[in-house]
Amino acid sequence: MSARRTPTASVLYDAPGPRTRRRIAIASAVTVIVVGAALVLALREFASHGQLDAERWAPFASWPIWSYLLVGLRGTLQAAAVTAVLSAAVGVLLALGRLSRARLVRWPATAYIEVARSLPVLLLIYVTLFGLPRYGIDLPLLWKLVLPLTVANSAAFAEIFRAGILSLPRGQDEAARSLGMSGAQSMRLVVLPQAVRRVTPSVVTQLVSLLKDTSLGYVVAFTELLFRAQVLASYNRLLVQTFLVVTLMYLVVNGLLSALASRLQDASRRRTPTTPDVPLLAAKEIHA
Amino acid sequence: MEALLDNAGPLLQGLLTTLWIAAVSGVGALVLGVLVAAARVSPVPVLRGVAFGYVQLFLNVPLLALLVLFVFALPDVGLLMPLTTTVVVVLVVYEAAYVAEAVRSGVNTVPLGQAEAARALGLTFLQSLRLVVLPQAVRAVVQPLGNVLIALVMNTALAAAVGVVELTSATNKVNLVEAQPIPIFAGAGVLYMLVALTIGLLSGVVERRVAIVR
Numbered sequence: 105m106s107a108r109r110t111p112t113a114s115v116l117y118d119a120p121g122p123r124t125r126r127r128i129a130i131a132s133a134v135t136v137i138v139v140g141a142a143l144v145l146a147l148r149e150f151a152s153h154g155q156l157d158a159e160r161w162a163p164f165a166s167w168p169i170w171s172y173l174l175v176g177l178r179g180t181l182q183a184a185a186v187t188a189v190l191s192a193a194v195g196v197l198l199a200l201g202r203l204s205r206a207r208l209v210r211w212p213a214t215a216y217i218e219v220a221r222s223l224p225v226l227l228l229i230y231v232t233l234f235g236l237p238r239y240g241i242d243l244p245l246l247w248k249l250v251l252p253l254t255v256a257n258s259a260a261f262a263e264i265f266r267a268g269i270l271s272l273p274r275g276q277d278e279a280a281r282s283l284g285m286s287g288a289q290s291m292r293l294v295v296l297p298q299a300v301r302r303v304t305p306s307v308v309t310q311l312v313s314l315l316k317d318t319s320l321g322y323v324v325a326f327t328e329l330l331f332r333a334q335v336l337a338s339y340n341r342l343l344v345q346t347f348l349v350v351t352l353m354y355l356v357v358n359g360l361l362s363a364l365a366s367r368l369q370d371a372s373r374r375r376t377p378t379t380p381d382v383p384l385l386a387a388k389e390i391h392a
Numbered sequence: 393m394e395a396l397l398d399n400a401g402p403l404l405q406g407l408l409t410t411l412w413i414a415a416v417s418g419v420g421a422l423v424l425g426v427l428v429a430a431a432r433v434s435p436v437p438v439l440r441g442v443a444f445g446y447v448q449l450f451l452n453v454p455l456l457a458l459l460v461l462f463v464f465a466l467p468d469v470g471l472l473m474p475l476t477t478t479v480v481v482v483l484v485v486y487e488a489a490y491v492a493e494a495v496r497s498g499v500n501t502v503p504l505g506q507a508e509a510a511r512a513l514g515l516t517f518l519q520s521l522r523l524v525v526l527p528q529a530v531r532a533v534v535q536p537l538g539n540v541l542i543a544l545v546m547n548t549a550l551a552a553a554v555g556v557v558e559l560t561s562a563t564n565k566v567n568l569v570e571a572q573p574i575p576i577f578a579g580a581g582v583l584y585m586l587v588a589l590t591i592g593l594l595s596g597v598v599e600r601r602v603a604i605v606r
Contacts, residue, residue, distance in 0.1 A: 116507050116525060117435040117517045124435070132438040139442055153469045222542065222588035223581050224549030230564045235573030312452065319454035323553050330457050343465040351453050351461060358452035 155344050163340060164349055176332025177353060183246060183318045183328055187253045188311055194254065195261025200291070202266055213262075220259035228252035229320055249318065249326045257314050264306045268299035305372065308365035312358050319354070329353060395572040396579045406562025407583055413480055413558060414545045414587075420484035421544065422537070425491020426530070430521055432496055443492070450489035456550050458482050463554040479551045487544050494536040498529035503606070531602045538595025542588045559583060 120128060150156050163169050201213030229252045232243060243251060272295055280290035300307075321328035333350040337343045396403075431443035450458075462482050463475065473481070502525050510520035530537075552561035563580035567573050 116433055116520065118511065120435065128436050131434075131436040135436065135438045135442060149471070150469050155469050219581070219585065222546070222585045224546040224560055224584060226549040226552055227560045227563065227577065227580060227584065230560065230567075231573065231577050234564060234567055235577055238571060238573055316452075316454035319456040320550075320553075322456055322460070330454065330460065334460070337465075344468050347457070347461040347465040351457050354453045354457055355449065359448065362448070362452055 150344070160342055160345055163342065164345060169336070172336060173329065173332055173350065173353065176327060176329040176350075177357070179321065179326065179328040179332070180315065180318050180330075180357075183249050183253070183321060183326065184311070184315045186246070186250050187257060187314055187318070190250070190254045191257035191261050191314070192307070194258035196265055196296070198258060198262035199265035199269060202262065203269060217259045217262050220255055221263070223256070225252055225256045225317055225320060226323065228255055229323055233324065245324065245326050249321050249324045249328075253314065253317050253320070257310065257317070260310055260313075261307070264303050264310060265299060267306075268303035269295060271302060272299055302372070305365050305369040308361060308368060312361045312365070315358055315361065316354070393575055395566075395570040396575045399566040399570065399576070402562045402566055403559070403579065403583070406557060406559040409476075409556065409558040409562075410545070410548050410560075411587070413476065413483065413548045413551060413556070414541075417480045417483035417487065417548075418541050418544055420480070421487035421491050421540075424484060424488035426495055426526065428488055428492035429495035429499065429529075430526065432492065433499055433521070435517060447489045447492050450486050451493070455482070455486050455547055456553060458486060459550055459554050475554070475556055476551075479548075479554065479556055483544065483547065487540060487547070490540045490543065491537065494533045494540055495526075495529055497536070498531075498533035499525060501532045502528045528604060531604055534595050534599040534602060538591055538599075541595070542591050545584070545587050545591065 118124075147156065154160070198213050198217055201209045202217060204210045204213070229249070232248050232252050236243065276298065277290050277295055280294040281287070285293065318328050319330040322330040322334060325331060329350055333346050337346040340346070428443050428446055431439045432447070434440060434443075459479065459482050462471070462478050466472075506524055506528060507520060510524040515523065548558055549560040551558050552564070555561075557565070559580055563576055567576045570576060
């Protein structure tokens with residue numbers, strides 16, 4: 105099972121003999137020493153500037169600070185959720201558009217995807233912040249963040265869904281059509297459901313990236329985690345502590361999402377039928 | 393259009409800064425990323441664990457949070473570097489995680505026989521990695537690495553949020569003076585698209601040159 109998961113990695117080296125085991129032990133020790141020394145150095149640097157003092161960390165053991173930061177986390181999740189729903193919906197439409205046979209639909213969809221994928225999100229945010237108000241469009245704060253993020257992420261979602269649709273065997277669509285379904289019916293009832301299921305891991309990975317993007321609320325002054333941290337840090341002057349804590353919070357939330365993505369990936373790999381070139385015995389072993 | 397031409401100077405200056413930051417951190421990220429990928433497939437469990445932790449850390453923490461941490465907070469512990477250098481360092485360590493993921497997926501595409509043959513010839517692990525596996529792995533992921541580099545160029549824009557005057561920041565400044573958002577932002581957008589297009593085309597050319605047909 106593990107040999108199958110990382111095929112090349114485990115074949116890169118033999119089962120270690122006594123000499124290799126000794127070398128591995130030495131390399132492990134060296135790694136531990138180097139990483140440990142780096143950590144000790146960093147901690148000493150922290151300590152020598154008084155950043156490890158108990159009173160600088162004590163606030164983070166108190167509920168008010170956490171409740172303050174958790175409001176920020178709620179803003180992050182809210183912005184991420186709205187962006188995700190909108191981007192996924194627009195993404196499906198764009199993917200269908202790019203795969204359409206009608207040029208009038210295909211070309212604009214393709215152009216939109218290609219353009220939106222090669223613009224920095226911050227540039228889009230500056231457009232909504234400083235460009236649109238000039239034309240009388242002043243969006244509410246949440247939408248100043250969500251709109252640019254949706255513009256960028258819908259293109260990414262479109263490419264993911266398109267890859268999913270293209271990865272499906274043609275026979276699925278052909279079978280649906282031969283049963284008398286129209287093109288739209290086949291897409292809606294047969295092709296899309298399978299395509300979406302296939303790309304679920306990529307969608308979750310894109311969600312991680314999207315959630316990271318919401319940290320641009322820092323620029324928009326929307327109440328999300330990073331902006332909240334900045335306000336907190338300018339108030340309590342605990343810059344190092346606040347931003348380290350917030351970094352950890354991002355790590356935990358996104359780490360959970362990433363873990364979900366890799367679990368989904370493993371699950372879908374298990375569901376895929378065994379390829380014919382794998383001997384039956386081995387296949388049984390894998391599924392055991 | 394006039395607003396754009398009148399301010400071509402600052403915009404091009406910004407573009408140069410963007411390209412410079414992207415080029416330096418791109419090279420750094422490629423080197424560090426390959427090293428991290430090598431550590432992730434090494435027979436040393438501790439090294440694998442450290443590399444895994446490294447990748448997970450930078451895949452899951454927003455770049456902007458890291459930039460803010462390094463630019464505004466870490467000077468408090470004595471880590472004070474010039475602004476652009478700080479940005480480049482953060483971009484290198486951040487994008488190296490993506491490079492490492494790309495290269496690792498490339499390592500998985502190298503046929504088992506290659507590594508087996510290398511071992512059968514008596515190459516040590518480091519030799520087989522350096523001479524046989526990694527060259528083929530990197531060749532297999534030229535296109536994904538191109539995408540990482542394009543993402544890197546897009547990410548240099550975040551340097552604007554911590555005060556570097558690169559293309560996005562310069563554009564914003566010009567717009568605040570000229571107040572003609574459409575031509576100015578569109579102009580900057582076209583420049584970014586040209587850079588992305590160039591990297592895309594280049595990686596296509598490089599891929600055709602080095603790809604191994606199996």
